[in-house]
Amino acid sequence: GAVVSQHPSWVICKSGTSVKIECRSLDFQATTMFWYRQFPKQSLMLMATSNEGSKATYEQGVEKDKFLINHASLTLSTLTVTSAHPEDSSFYICSALVMNTEAFFGQGTRLTVV
Amino acid sequence: DAKTTQPTSMDCAEGRAANLPCNHSTISGNEYVYWYRQIHSQGPQYIIHGLKNNETNEMASLIITEDRKSSTLILPHATLRDTAVYYCIVRSLGETSGSRLTFGEGTQLTVNP
Secondary structure, eight states, X not given: OOOEEEEOSEEEEOTXXXXXXXXXXXXXXXXXXXXXXXXXXXXXXXXXXXXXXXXXXEOTTOOTTTEEEEEEETTEEEEEEOXXXXXXXXXEEEXXXXXTTEEEEOOOEEEXXX | OOOOBOOSEEEEETTSOEEEEEEOTTOOTTEEXXXXXXXXXXXXXXXEXXXXXXXXXXXXXXXXXXXXXXXXXXXXXXXXXXXXXXXXEEXXXXXXXXXXXXXXXXXXXXXXO
């Protein structure tokens, strides 16, 4: 299947700082990528849909100014958690759409804000 | 997207078949049934999908009832590495909105030695 790579796999940052997470489609072009968040022992929750060359579409309740999404190329989407706080600590996962049908997921990024 | 219901947890003996059920009674005609699994602290992994016919690949088989209101994912010879949370999702294809996967709670499958 298609390969989606996330970087970093884990990150620890201080409260108040910003963290950028990258999501790359390695062997295909993805016009649409999705960002999810997963808290311990819970399911994945969709945060936003990232569209190449246009603004991201955020799910209800997700602050667009706090979770900045940039999809500047067909192979890269980034999620920046701005002014991170401990409650932002979570597992962040991206997925990329292949041929507008299949969704493949990255390995996830474990964010810990201290 | 149609809502799905799955058992919270299941156990299976290593080497035996694991049969994971999913109810999707409100599925519409253009919606597919997808299965993903998530091993602890990893991203979800695609397993299989189908519309109305039974499907088989190298990982699993998918049996969809004739009325499409339920389906069963079958892992024919479960191994310890199949221990994971299995998600059943129904979605339409072709439009970006249909690719917004909505994850339920899934089934925690534990394969025991």
